[in-house]
Amino acid sequence: MLDIFSLEGKLAIVTGSARGIGQAYALGLAKAGATLVLVDILEDNLQETASLIKEATGRDSKTYGIDVTDSTKINAMVSELIAEFGKIDILVNNAGINAPKPFLEVTEEDWKKIVGVNLNSQFLMSSAVAKEMVKRNYGKIINMASVGGFMALSETAPYNASKGGVLQLTKTMAADLSQYNLNINAICPGFIDTGLLKSSPEREARLQKVYANTPLNRLGEPSDLVGACVFLASDASKYMTGTQIVVDGGMSAVAM
Template sequence: MSDAMTTNLFDLTGKVAIVTGASRGLGQYFARALAGAGADLLITSRQLSSLSIFQSELVTSGCRAVPLELDVTEYGSIENMASAAFDAFGKIDILVNNAGCNIRKPALDITWEEWNTVLDTNLRGPFFVAQAVARHMIPQQSGRIINIGSVTSVAGYAGLGPYCASRGGIKQLTMSLADDWGRHGVTVNCLAPGWFKTKQNEVLYEDPEWVEYLVDRIPLKRPGEPHDLDGALLFLASDASQYVTGQTLLVDGGISTGATRATRK
């Protein structure tokens, strides 16, 4: 295969992508990567005002970008967002189901309400966002849905009970939706980052001893940088992955291998 053909596989020119949770963190990096590959963007947040600076950045870079309000814990908000997204460009080619939250507490301290907050945001919300968007993808017989999971989709960590449950659920949900919608040309995959510094967990990285502990367990010996996700994201969003569906792609520096030394240093 020629270099030109290989490059074209990842070209998103003319494609329209939704990125949920794009007011900060990895959501913005995902949007930048898609825009850099040629896609037009619909970026969402619970508050439109939080998107204004980022929208200007995308537009300045040459991308058409439309901000939309979305609260993934509210069904009506999801339906309104999907309709507005379709009306804005007349189609939806890619969904990056990124909006999420976390509550770090020992399992004995988690409240009923905290459990619901995390599961409603990280699992129920992404299902109904995917459902609403798939209703527009299925008639066009094509689409790429990328659910954002985590290394906790395949591994459990103390103090992250609801979060691990939600991310494990996303992995299973991805497989179910892939089977449901594959006949319509819609692929559904899960992109699962490992340990990346984000707004949700940045306080952890202020502890040098914890960072040393973490890095020791990552085979590549460093936490992830946002650009480490670009290739995997574009693969799942583009024609390069047209025969890939129902999969969880871990981008974690290898920590999911187990990363426990069998010998002394």
């Protein structure tokens, strides 16, 4: 029965896989059997993820240090992968950024950068990869959204807007691509400790707010999201499309 979660023989791309959630996704998919293509603008850090995968599975990974908002580089990467492997089975659009600040302090540059990475890149990657997936009538695309896509988290206007856009993009892609047997879904994390917010009064204040509004009373860890990713990448979710899995410790179930 657990064979439906196996990813043996599958080729999976994970963007933003140099660290944090993307690194956890890549390692989880590799442990489930997939061959990994690691994509991140932080090219040097990708080797750490590749090394973790090699140590855990004995398999090598391909790495691409590219900007996922650059359609020319995306298209070149996809062409190279098709030439080498003949297929792409799974795409995880994980790359994302945030720069919290009050709405009146958000600049046009802030808006363009955050929406560019969080939303535009998911469109560009999905467009390039889906064109190859439809040729085989098979593919799994997993978009990274957030509870901020449907909840008004304070001081994150561009981030929330971009993640709301990801949810709508996911639904529309599912509606358009289901005829080709593609499954398009999203994951909506709550507050996840990726290690980027170092110990400080700001961190402690944020932790207290999270604890007060999260029934499980803790920050999430990147590993808490891996099960949802493997599930959506596998045949266990073959009758799911156009929806999202919320992994937030219960935060969205209670009033903030």
